[in-house]
Amino acid sequence: MYDLPDKRGHFGPYGGTFVAETLISALDELCKQYEYYRDDAEFQAEFFHELKHYVGRPSPIYHAKRWSEHLGGAQILLKREDLNHTGAHKVNNTVGQALLARRMGKGRIIAETGAGQHGVASATVAARYGMECVVYMGSEDVKRQATNVYRMKLLGATVIPVDSGSCTLKDALNEAMRDWVTNVSNTYYIIGTVAGPHPYPMMVRDFQAIIGNEARQQMREEYGRQPDALIACVGGGSNAIGLFYPYIDEENVRMIGVEAAGKGIDTHEHAATLVTGRPGVLHGNRTYLIQDENGQIIETHSISAGLDYPGVGPEHAWLKDCGRAEYVAVTDDEALAAFHALCRFEGIIPALESSHALAYAAKLAPTLNKDQLLLVNLSGRGDKDMATVAQQSGISL
Amino acid sequence: MNRIQSVFSQLKSQNRAALIPFITAGDPDATTTVALMHRLTQAGVDLIELGVPFSDPMADGPTIQRSSERALKHHISLKDVFSMVAEFRKTNQSTPVVLMGYANPIEAMGYKDFVQTAGHAGVDGVLVVDYPPEECTEWVRYLKEQNIDPIFLLSPTTPESRIRRVAELARGYVYYVSLKGVTGASHLDLHEVGDKLSQLRSYINIPIGVGFGIRDEQTARRIAEQADAVVIGSRIVEEIEHSPAADLLANVGALVESLRRAIDAKSDHSSITEK
Ligand SMILES: Cc1ncc(COP(=O)(O)O)c(C=O)c1O
Numbered sequence: 013m014y015d016l017p018d019k020r021g022h023f024g025p026y027g028g029t030f031v032a033e034t035l036i037s038a039l040d041e042l043c044k045q046y047e048y049y050r051d052d053a054e055f056q057a058e059f060f061h062e063l064k065h066y067v068g069r070p071s072p073i074y075h076a077k078r079w080s081e082h083l084g085g086a087q088i089l090l091k092r093e094d095l096n097h098t099g100a101h102k103v104n105n106t107v108g109q110a111l112l113a114r115r116m117g118k119g120r121i122i123a124e125t126g127a128g129q130h131g132v133a134s135a136t137v138a139a140r141y142g143m144e145c146v147v148y149m150g151s152e153d154v155k156r157q158a159t160n161v162y163r164m165k166l167l168g169a170t171v172i173p174v175d176s177g178s179c180t181l182k183d184a185l186n187e188a189m190r191d192w193v194t195n196v197s198n199t200y201y202i203i204g205t206v207a208g209p210h211p212y213p214m215m216v217r218d219f220q221a222i223i224g225n226e227a228r229q230q231m232r233e234e235y236g237r238q239p240d241a242l243i244a245c246v247g248g249g250s251n252a253i254g255l256f257y258p259y260i261d262e263e264n265v266r267m268i269g270v271e272a273a274g275k276g277i278d279t280h281e282h283a284a285t286l287v288t289g290r291p292g293v294l295h296g297n298r299t300y301l302i303q304d305e306n307g308q309i310i311e312t313h314s315i316s317a318g319l320d321y322p323g324v325g326p327e328h329a330w331l332k333d334c335g336r337a338e339y340v341a342v343t344d345d346e347a348l349a350a351f352h353a354l355c356r357f358e359g360i361i362p363a364l365e366s367s368h369a370l371a372y373a374a375k376l377a378p379t380l381n382k383d384q385l386l387l388v389n390l391s392g393r394g395d396k397d398m399a400t401v402a403q404q405s406g407i408s409l
Numbered sequence: 410m411n412r413i414q415s416v417f418s419q420l421k422s423q424n425r426a427a428l429i430p431f432i433t434a435g436d437p438d439a440t441t442t443v444a445l446m447h448r449l450t451q452a453g454v455d456l457i458e459l460g461v462p463f464s465d466p467m468a469d470g471p472t473i474q475r476s477s478e479r480a481l482k483h484h485i486s487l488k489d490v491f492s493m494v495a496e497f498r499k500t501n502q503s504t505p506v507v508l509m510g511y512a513n514p515i516e517a518m519g520y521k522d523f524v525q526t527a528g529h530a531g532v533d534g535v536l537v538v539d540y541p542p543e544e545c546t547e548w549v550r551y552l553k554e555q556n557i558d559p560i561f562l563l564s565p566t567t568p569e570s571r572i573r574r575v576a577e578l579a580r581g582y583v584y585y586v587s588l589k590g591v592t593g594a595s596h597l598d599l600h601e602v603g604d605k606l607s608q609l610r611s612y613i614n615i616p617i618g619v620g621f622g623i624r625d626e627q628t629a630r631r632i633a634e635q636a637d638a639v640v641i642g643s644r645i646v647e648e649i650e651h652s653p654a655a656d657l658l659a660n661v662g663a664l665v666e667s668l669r670r671a672i673d674a675k676s677d678h679s680s681i682t683e684k
Contacts (some may be wrong), residue, residue, distance in 0.1 A: 020543060030512055030539040032468035034586055037566035176474050177464060186467045193468070194590040293512035293539060294465060306486040307517025308464040 021210020026326035046134035057262030057302040079357035086380035100392030108219035109136040113200035126181030127317030128160025130204030135169035145169040209296030220254025237386035241266035245368040249325035251391035272314030273341035281313035284341035285324040315344035316364035327406025346371040363392030412505040426633035431642030433460035433476035434486030446662035451673040452665035458478040461510030491530040498531035509614035524555040550615040582616040597622035626671035
């Protein structure tokens with residue numbers, strides 16, 4: 013039985029708590045509280061109630077029949093996280109952490125965001141539970157994602173542009189940590205993916221595991237069996253681990269994480285951390301990183317802001333090393349092609365992040381038989397990506 | 410006795426507190442750092458903390474972040490930092506140098522390479538901000554094999570069990586972070602520091618330095634009355650940032666001299682380590 017992480021958050025050599033002493037007591041407190049509420053029936057009941065009535069779960073599994081037929085191989089099934097309130101899987105986690113923050117008596121929540129999806133999901137739950145919300149966002153991303161910045165403001169959040177380092181997601185995360193260490197007595201930090209120090213990778217995974225738990229039941233009830241492979245995009249890795257985790261002990265189900273190859277993994281413009289990176293320490297945990305030979309973190313590139321991160325959740329690092337999961341990368345162009353295909357064949361506009369998973373499914377399906385099943389995590393919808401996609405086609409909106 | 414021990418034992422016999430400046434290696438450029446180190450020793454510092462620049466300095470405030478960015482513009486690597494220390498050692502055999510930085514550049518180089526090169530260069534201690542005691546058993550073993558002191562941070566929120574653990578691992582001195590927050594913040598509570606230091610002293614029998622949030626002579630003097638060392642970072646880095654190249658050494662020198670005078674003027678009812 014798979015039972016990672018260990019007591020101190022290690023997944024084999026990865027994970028752990030690599031932070032300055034000033035943050036340790038806050039993390040210890042969080043661990044203690046989370047360990048308590050993780051097994052608390054009342055907490056779990058409220059979490060599931062919120063997921064059902066506020067988020068709109070369970071999300072269906074949809075058979076992309078026309079697209080599968082067109083590809084001429086395995087059947088592609090989509091786990092529809094795009095149908096969640098706020099349009100992505102991110103909200104599963106922010107609901108869980110906001111409920112925890114309330115129980116810990118913290119009235120102020122902070123979050124980091126890249127594309128703005130996690131920022132929006134955090135601002136959403138802050139409004140829902142009447143909490144103050146501050147979102148850190150790289151100043152480059154603030155420019156690129158104006159609509160999401162406005163959405164956060166509508167929801168009552170304060171968006172603080174971060175001007176340090178590369179002015180992107182990793183720097184926003186640094187800045188949120190600095191805020192947390194300074195204001196820990198009234199502040200709860202909602203990390204948006206399975207990264208950061210223990211207990212975040214475990215806790216975010218547990219909240220996102222609703223994806224895989226639902227899928228197992230839906231597959232059993234609707235298809236009478238589990239899929240041959242699971243496919244999910246990997247930025248920090250939260251939607252992927254949410255789908256994978258409940259399947260880890262089912263050895264005959266392949267698990268495939270798809271990273272962003274950007275303009276190609278032989279260029280410097282990509283975000284394929286597990287495919288090309290080396291282990292190191294960043295943002296409180298040991299994991300694979302995109303770094304130069306001196307151990308400095310390098311700027312990444314992806315057409316999808318949500319995959320544009322130089323690290324990856326430590327559990328994925330472990331699943332890669334032990335061979336349980338496979339990790340591949342697809343380029344901006346391949347993701348765009350899959351984006352358009354899903355629009356045209358299924359009437360579904362996917363997020364560019366999710367389009368990476370779709371692109372790999374489109375490569376894999378034709379190599380398999382028609383009775384094989386690929387379950388792709390459609391982690392989000394593409395409304396937020398209209399401007400980016402239009403621009404790629406030379407159209408300005 | 411290594412360099413760190415002899416500095417502290419001499420200060421103790423004089424009933425003085427150590428003055429420890431922090432500067433980032435390669436800030437504002439590679440050539441200035443060694444000259445600056447010499448100027449700091451002339452101004453009377455006892456030990457130098459030399460920051461290793463990192464792209465993601467999570468525990469630092471804006472001032473030290475910017476110093477790291479300036480150094481990285483010149484692609485300052487660990488190897489460059491070691492060359493600076495070796496250069497400094499050509500004419501200074503007595504002032505201890507402690508490297509302070511983040512884990513990833515060290516992991517990229519590898520522990521073995523790191524400690525050997527550091528030892529050769531004349532590094533006396535290393536403080537890795539994001540290696541808390543739980544995560545660095547192997548690292549500490551490597552350091553000690555090379556007779557390099559592992560320096561640890563303690564904070565106002567460190568519980569007793571962790572203080573004990575640090576007491577077992579630490580060599581040289583420990584560094585008490587005197588406030589909640591990042592480097593350069595400024596809300597330090599002198600009373601709290603005093604209380605905490607007496608608690609720490611019942612477990613820790615090596616010198617205790619205090620830093621984070623010390624920005625002026627007055628505070629430096631008050632801290633010197635209670636601690637074995639006063640660590641000043643952001644204030645000095647600010648001086649580097651704001652000084653025109655031609656005045657940089659003189660300005661930093663003058664600032665540090667005034668801090669030295671303030672620290673040495675501490676009143677004598679002090680409670681320097683009673684062991
Ligand atoms: C729709 C969508 N999918 C995936 C991701 C990537 O994050 P993760 O790898 O944590 O699922 C994001 C991040 O913003 C996202 O918005």
